[in-house]
Amino acid sequence: KAFENKLKQNFTRDKVNWKWCTDCTWLFLENHDVHYNCIIIDLHDRSVIASITDPSITSDLVIRTLALQKALDSQPKITGGLILHIDQGSQFTEKHLLNSVN
Template sequence: MNTEMQLFSISRKKKPTYEHGVAHKVYENKLNQNFRADEINQKWCTDFTYLFLTDGSKRYNCTIIDLHDRSVIASITDRNITADLAKRTLEKAIHSQPGIDLSKRKLLVHSDQGSQYTSKEFTEFCEDLGITQSMSKAGYPYDNAPMEDISIP
């Protein structure tokens, strides 16, 4: 009967299997949903966005905003979502801020617990520069609301 009526089932592709890695370091949430900053270069938030192109390919964008005025201070798009992309975006953000003094150790960079931000490469880069890392709880986007496009007061 299905053949006579030209009815066919549609099968969805299976999700690729994902193996969870072990984070090099996970930092406590020092931002604690306090999304206000009294001065520039005090609190930055960062996250990745997936870009789906019309040809079926993907790109990954890493962006950093300053919570003082919610301005985008760095954004880089690449074919691969890596710790190197996160690191290059942070380098770009630092170089875009004239007069930033990292020696005072006042800069807090908040992210999710993505492998790019918990990697040895990225965490050591932040430690070497005196940047304090802060991370959202796993699976809880409200801790990084300014980057997740969740409305906040």
């Protein structure tokens, strides 16, 4: 495991910018292509913080989504820190991704 599971499946809606989740999913297009979407949501109200779609599912897609979040971020964080929950999939645990978020 790359990270400790701090949420322990507690996905309750506490406060804005307190708990975020990220994951990737498949998008099946009409032309039979498959693209992948990486999204970050705020568990408080399920609002989308950042979202990027790409033909490839790699850690680079995750890094670009995290970078978009940083570029768009204008809201103050809760004192005590933000928890970003990930599912430990390979695109979230590759070494160069871990280095970019530390």
